Amino acid sequence: MIELKGIEKIYNRGNEKVHALRGIDLGIGRGEFMSVVGPSGSGKTTLLHLLGCLDTPTGGTLTIDGIEVVNMRESELVRIRRSKIGFVFQHFYLIPGLSVYENVKLPLLFGRTEKKIDEIVSLIDLVGLKSRLHHTPNQLSGGEMQRVAIARALVNNPEFILADEPTGNLDTENSEKIFELLDSLHKRGIALVLVTHNSELAARAERIIRLKDGRLQGSD
Ligand SMILES: Nc1ncnc2c1ncn2[C@@H]1O[C@H](COP(=O)(O)OP(=O)(O)OP(=O)(O)O)[C@@H](O)[C@H]1O
Ligand SMILES: [Mg+2]
Known part of the structure; x- marks a missing residue:
């Protein structure tokens, strides 16, 4: 469970201050599937980074499973990030010289979790790439x-x-398949927050939130 109260994010760009989020109140429940839509620059990526402890807000409170994360040290944030959160980006960010198997295994190098070869292979099987x-x-x-x-x-x-x-870099058919894969993870009990410009896909989430100029426009 993630809870945001009065979340603000101001970036400093030279002498200029960019008010990316202006007071966001939001709760994301266990196992929930929520999509986030809004125009370019409305604060979607900023919100996702805060939810994922990749960055910290400049105001408000953010708790993850009851733990207040706003004033945490980076080392503690890393621990939360590793144990609770998985990220997927538009540009994939795979390591070119590594195999599929090695790319999937990579995050384990930085933590204490161990996984057997079989467990890694079964994850790759889950996403339909066992032959790759x-x-x-x-x-x-x-x-x-x-x-x-x-x-x-x-x-x-x-x-x-x-x-x-x-799905930002994918054609319609692949977008649909990736959406279905993400939806299947949600059905396995993982909470999912999907930022997308694709309003058809967004509408298939349990809940949509709309951002405009760093504010929530209501949800349905
Ligand atoms: N690191 C940064 N430094 C300064 N300003 C930033 C930074 N990151 C984002 N911004 C600004 O904050 C605002 C919100 O940006 P954000 O990336 O969250 O928007 P977005 O909704 O994800 O847009 P898009 O749909 O184009 O990805 C924008 O005005 C952007 O220019
Ligand atoms: Mg963005």
Whole structure:
């Protein structure tokens, strides 16, 4: 469970202050599937970064499973991020020289979690790429690369998957498949926050929130 109260985010850009979020109140329940829509620059990515402890707000309170994270040290944030949250991005961010298997396993290098070969392979099987274990990213399609990124996001057994435009680089057919894969994770009990410009996909979430100029426009 993530709870935000009066969340503000101001970026400093030279002498200029950019007010990216202006008082967000929001709760995301266990296992919930929520989509986030809004114009470019409305604060969607900023919100996702705060939810995922990749950045800290400049005002307000943010609790994850009852723990206040706003004033935490970076080392503690890293621990929360690793144990509870998986990220999926528009540009996949796979490591070019590593195989599918090695890319999925990568996050385990930085934490204490151990996983057996079988467990990694079964995650890759879950995203439909068991026959591609030893391929490198340049041998995969965009949709397949995103599947690898999703398997990698799952490797630490997260409670939340935060996805920023995961279908932004994909055609309609692959977008649909990636959406279905994410939805299947939600059905397994993982909470999902999906930022997307695709209003049809957004409408299929349990809840949509709309951002405009850093404010919530209401949800349905
Ligand atoms: N690191 C940063 N430094 C300064 N300003 C930033 C930074 N990141 C974002 N901003 C600004 O904050 C505002 C919100 O940006 P954000 O990336 O959250 O929007 P977005 O809704 O994700 O947009 P898009 O749909 O284009 O991805 C924008 O005005 C942006 O220029
Ligand atoms: Mg964005």
